[in-house]
Amino acid sequence: MGNDIFVWVEQFRGEVALPSWEAIGTARRLGETLGGQVCACVFGSGVEGLAQEAIAYGADKVFLADDPTLADFRLEPYAALLSSLAREHSPALILMGATSRGRDLGPAVAVDLETGCVADCTGLEFEGGQLLATRPIYAGKLLSTCAVPEKRPAIFTTRARAFPKPEPDDGRAGEVVRVEPVMKEEEIGCKVTGFWETEGGVSLTDAAIIVSGGRGVGGPEGFEPVRELASVLNAALGASRAAVDAGWIPYEHQVGQTGKTVSPDLYIACGISGAIQHQAGMRTSKVIVAINKDPEAPIFQLAHYGIVGDLFKVVPALTAALKARLE
Amino acid sequence: MHIVVCIKQTPDSAAKLTVDEAGNVSWGESPIIINPWDEYAVEEALLIKERFGGEPKVTVVSMGPEEALEALKHAIAMGCDEAVRIWDDGFAGSDTLATSYVLAKAIERMGDVDLVLFGKSAIDSQTGQVAVEVARRLGFAPLTYVIKIAELDPEGGAILVERLLEEGRQGVEAPLPAVVGTVKGINEPRYPSFMGIRKATRAEYPVWTAADLGVGPDKVGAAGSGVRWERIFPPPAREGAAEIIQAETVEEAARVLVDKLLAEKVI
Ligand SMILES: Cc1cc2nc3c(=O)[nH]c(=O)nc-3n(C[C@H](O)[C@H](O)[C@H](O)COP(=O)(O)OP(=O)(O)OC[C@H]3O[C@@H](n4cnc5c(N)ncnc54)[C@H](O)[C@@H]3O)c2cc1C
């Protein structure tokens, strides 16, 4: 068994998902202890350009598979290829982002290789020679540490924004190894029939700033000031379940236990009481701001800064103050 | 058509959790319920059953100790036809690798399965891996994050779904048999009816053991697992509550807040 670390570099339409670069940065750090190479696995169609990018972010070697069968992420051909590369090269670890695709690929490869996959890690550290992953459980009410003590490779999916993104260095050198897919199109059961992009730009899970509205916004038009604040900050728009269930905003925006788990640098909650299930999705945000007219709202227990007041006054004032300062 | 729904029992999401030095988690008097995500999977199975005039059989399966009975009863009360509990003392301590092995063995034993439905993840361990692992083991089409089953053609052996990904919705067509991992938004789970609850109390809950499934001890429990849980602990407490920004006017409060956020370097 080798000491190399594989990182699966996820791309959608040629753009790499943020947690992949964070995983490469983490792999470099862990590689210092393990002493192996960081090998980026770049799969797709027309993605040659990403190989050099992966090297800039810290890969020593890139396994590049460029083929029409890999254009869209589909589990069957991606898992078959990654498992076959892992069988051939025996890495010690495989890392990937804990995105919807990574959360499918990691466990599928774990089954192929009869090994362990730790989901949704927020920390990865060596302790007494063993790699320990920290991960939230019970909706973030508790934390746990997990290891893959014996089986190899050990697979970990890393949560977006939980690990630092490395600075790319265009001067770095690395080796690009071309590899072929292992499945033919006619062997792949799943066919992608269409894609309908979510409108509203910034993806919640990648966003550095999120502005969310809850029942306190009072209706669909109540989201307008919240949206304006988000747009000034180039933030993603979030919502509580109460706002989603009321039909004021689509489910794609829901933050919380039954919505998205987010970890931005700044989370601004407007008219959200801060129920435990909402907290489950945002409690690891670095700085939390609450705007609520009820000084007893539980969100103030979690928030770092709060303004007690009517959001229809406070939010536009905040937007104006930001416009004045950020210009 | 035979539809299987895999469900897990979990503590209530509102339960107050405590953890002792040894890492044992306790949720006091709070009841054990069906994993909330799995209700969507049960509902979807029942909707399909209704769409096909009641013909499809819906079997609900849970690998778990006695407590899992509560979750199975809930699913029967919602309208599932049959329940199977899978348990053996050797299954304790299984990670998703081992759990998926056991579930796949149980589904193989049923033989005639067209569709296996799952919840998005279990709210306790939060791994969200079992569905895709079962699909991989059985060679079934792996359809996760499904927010809509647009078409289902059991005769033609095909299914068309919409999946909810980070960037939007993806349409995927796949052959049957398939694994479908559901997400919230696919439906609105029904409450058990009074008749359903009566049915659930009288229903049979057979238990399939390791021997029934032909599962060896090396494939389950700690031996069959890849992941070991080392420690469970409460997250570090946040010191104090929010700093409430007080000012004469809203505009002034907003300016103070912007200064604080600039100082925190988050904007
Ligand atoms: C199994 C389960 C899963 C759940 N999953 C989620 C989840 O994923 N995400 C989620 O968010 N919730 C979830 N919930 C629901 C959760 O328990 C709460 O009901 C929900 O978060 C409440 O949303 P809210 O804070 O917007 O509404 P409320 O609790 O009604 O709070 C509204 C707040 O707005 C304030 N307000 C009103 N008007 C104004 C104004 N003009 N200016 C300023 N403030 C104002 C009020 O003071 C109040 O604090 C779940 C519940 C269950 C049982």
Ligand SMILES: Nc1ncnc2c1ncn2[C@@H]1O[C@H](COP(=O)(O)O)[C@@H](O)[C@H]1O
């Ligand atoms: N012990 C189990 N028995 C039956 N189904 C399970 C079990 N554990 C998990 N599942 C199913 O797999 C899904 C994902 O669970 P998990 O991977 O544990 O987060 C759940 O929503 C259930 O549908």
